[in-house]
Amino acid sequence: MKITKDLYQGSLALLTDFYQLTMAYAYWKSGKAEQEAIFNLFFRKHPFHGGFTIAAGLAYVIDFCNNFYFHEDDLEYLSGMTNSDGSVVFEEAFIKYLKKMRFSCDLEAVEEGTVIFPHTPMVKVKGPLIQCQLLETALLNIINFQTLIATKSARVSLAAKGDSVLEFGLRRAQGIDGALAASRASYIGGCAATSNVMAGKLFGIPVSGTHAHSWIMSFDSEIDAFHAYADAFPGKCIFLVDTYDTETGIKHAIEVGKVLRTKGKEMLGVRIDSGDLAYFSNIARQMLDEAGFPDAKVVASNDLDEHIISSLKFQEASIDTWGVGTKLVTAYDQPALGAVYKLAALKSDAGLWEPKVKVSQQSIKINVPGDHQVKRFLKHGKAMADMLYLKDSDIEKSKITIIDPTDPTKRKKLNVEDLEEVNLLKQIFLGGKQVYISPSIKEIKENTKTGLSYFDKAHKRLINPHIYPVGLEEQLYKLRTDLVFKMKNYEHE
Numbered sequence: 001m002k003i004t005k006d007l008y009q010g011s012l013a014l015l016t017d018f019y020q021l022t023m024a025y026a027y028w029k030s031g032k033a034e035q036e037a038i039f040n041l042f043f044r045k046h047p048f049h050g051g052f053t054i055a056a057g058l059a060y061v062i063d064f065c066n067n068f069y070f071h072e073d074d075l076e077y078l079s080g081m082t083n084s085d086g087s088v089v090f091e092e093a094f095i096k097y098l099k100k101m102r103f104s105c106d107l108e109a110v111e112e113g114t115v116i117f118p119h120t121p122m123v124k125v126k127g128p129l130i131q132c133q134l135l136e137t138a139l140l141n142i143i144n145f146q147t148l149i150a151t152k153s154a155r156v157s158l159a160a161k162g163d164s165v166l167e168f169g170l171r172r173a174q175g176i177d178g179a180l181a182a183s184r185a186s187y188i189g190g191c192a193a194t195s196n197v198m199a200g201k202l203f204g205i206p207v208s209g210t211h212a213h214s215w216i217m218s219f220d221s222e223i224d225a226f227h228a229y230a231d232a233f234p235g236k237c238i239f240l241v242d243t244y245d246t247e248t249g250i251k252h253a254i255e256v257g258k259v260l261r262t263k264g265k266e267m268l269g270v271r272i273d274s275g276d277l278a279y280f281s282n283i284a285r286q287m288l289d290e291a292g293f294p295d296a297k298v299v300a301s302n303d304l305d306e307h308i309i310s311s312l313k314f315q316e317a318s319i320d321t322w323g324v325g326t327k328l329v330t331a332y333d334q335p336a337l338g339a340v341y342k343l344a345a346l347k348s349d350a351g352l353w354e355p356k357v358k359v360s361q362q363s364i365k366i367n368v369p370g371d372h373q374v375k376r377f378l379k380h381g382k383a384m385a386d387m388l389y390l391k392d393s394d395i396e397k398s399k400i401t402i403i404d405p406t407d408p409t410k411r412k413k414l415n416v417e418d419l420e421e422v423n424l425l426k427q428i429f430l431g432g433k434q435v436y437i438s439p440s441i442k443e444i445k446e447n448t449k450t451g452l453s454y455f456d457k458a459h460k461r462l463i464n465p466h467i468y469p470v471g472l473e474e475q476l477y478k479l480r481t482d483l484v485f486k487m488k489n490y491e492h493e
């Protein structure tokens with residue numbers, strides 16, 4: 001996939017915060033640029049008050065890293081940056097250093113479509129400190145947004161209980177990039193298709209749609225508009241029936257559907273875009289059935305989200321397909337995921353990895369130091385718990401205890417001898433070389449569906465979900481606690 005290349009014809013190295021570049025310069029000046037570091041990208045809370053999150057965006061990250069270099073134009077721009085006293089911000093030798101820089105890190109990540117929980121690394125970058133730092137902003141930008149939208153889409157799709165959800169968000173999405181990335185992530189999360197044609201072309205997502213009110217309004221009458229549409233698309237008609245009067249609109253759709261039948265074609269259904277969607281969908285279903293169109297589908301749209309869909313399901317609305325736009329692609333009502341990227345370890349001059357911790361008054365904000373892996377334990381196809389552990393630790397399988405990173409009183413003993421286990425972090429790059437091929441977008445979407453099926457319904461409900469156990473393995477917990485104490489004492493000396 002070459003999304004960034006197609007869109008921007010080159011590297012996105014300048015898609016970063018200025019402070020990353022000033023730090024990069026200062027690392028270089030102080031001789032730390034090549035010191036090896038480990039950074040983790042993780043979030044602290046599920047979005048939408050939910051009980052799960054769906055990882056997305058890795059294919060963009062891969063593309064970004066493969067194209068990570070400073071182009072001549074970028075370097076020229078950086079060379080021309082001046083301080084308030086007129087002096088240059090970055091000296092020429094640094095610009096030359098940037099010119100030669102190529103991505104050379106190891107990168108591990110959870111695969112797209114994986115169900116993921118707070119505090120576990122979604123992306124881990126190991127490599128020269130300067131490169132790790134320069135990747136931060138773009139990685140967060142990519143993962144935060146796509147993960148947020150994939151999660152929203154999964155929630156909407158779960159609420160639709162297996163019905164098709166069509167993503168209609170392009171016109172109200174957050175700009176061009178936002179719309180494209182949202183269409184991609186919506187598909188990963190569970191949507192069946194998008195109305196966004198460019199997303200269809202770029203990502204291979206099925207493209208689908210009906211027609212607008214303007215089509216009806218451009219004719220003298222609704223029935224003329226339906227006939228003309230049926231002439232143009234005899235086998236693909238979904239008639240929008242609510243422009244003037246919904247019941248009359250359904251009657252007109254049935255009339256045109258009967259004409260189509262004389263030509264050996266079937267109308268696919270009707271779309272309702274206003275009014276009480278439970279009431280009108282049931283009316284539509286009854287009228288279509290009575291007229292001999294039991295297979296015609298009822299599509300509904302109008303500011304839908306997981307909560308309205310859930311309510312309409314509860315009301316037994318006869319809706320087969322859900323068109324969801326604004327509230328899906330803008331992640332209503334949580335505009336950002338809030339994932340962060342923190343230094344977890346630094347290699348000393350002696351070649352030893354030193355774990356690093358950021359101390360905070362709020363325990364939720366204390367990162368997990370060291371080089372970890374995340375293990376998911378499953379029993380008969382059901383996820384039981386996730387464990388973060390130090391990669392080089394010896395774990396005695398017969399007595400594993402995991403400890404909640406935010407509340408040490410919450411502990412869970414795991415007898416893992418008879419459990420299946422999977423490592424969630426996969427190797428994506430080794431020494432800057434890509435060693436992982438992203439699955440097709442269809443396979444990623446399937447991963448989401450299968451991944452969600454491992455989790456109990458209690459974790460997937462929309463309101464007050466049951467919390468899935470995620471914890472630190474004891475040695476990692478001890479390392480983190482010791483380090484926090486050490487840093488606190490150090491601060492007070």
Ligand SMILES: Nc1ncnc2c1ncn2[C@@H]1O[C@H](COP(=O)(O)OP(=O)(O)OP(=O)(O)O)[C@@H](O)[C@H]1O
Pocket residue numbers: 273274275276277278279301302303304308311312315
């Ligand atoms: N039966 C229902 N239960 C819950 N929410 C519904 C139901 N029917 C429609 N809605 C939702 O109610 C919201 C507003 O619908 P409302 O009928 O007020 O506006 P509208 O039909 O768009 O108005 P207008 O006719 O002016 O376009 C939408 O988000 C819609 O999805």
Ligand SMILES: O=P(O)(O)OC[C@H]1O[C@H](OP(=O)(O)OP(=O)(O)O)[C@H](O)[C@@H]1O
Pocket residue numbers: 168169171172211212213214273301302303304323324325326327
């Ligand atoms: O409500 P959303 O979830 O955002 O779904 C997309 C909306 O966009 C269209 O409305 P719009 O009024 O823009 O155009 P139209 O004339 O085709 O209805 C469509 O009819 C949906 O109502």
Ligand SMILES: O=C(O)c1cccnc1
Pocket residue numbers: 168169195208209210211212301323325
């Ligand atoms: O195809 C549709 O019905 C559609 C597309 C975009 C927005 N609203 C509806």
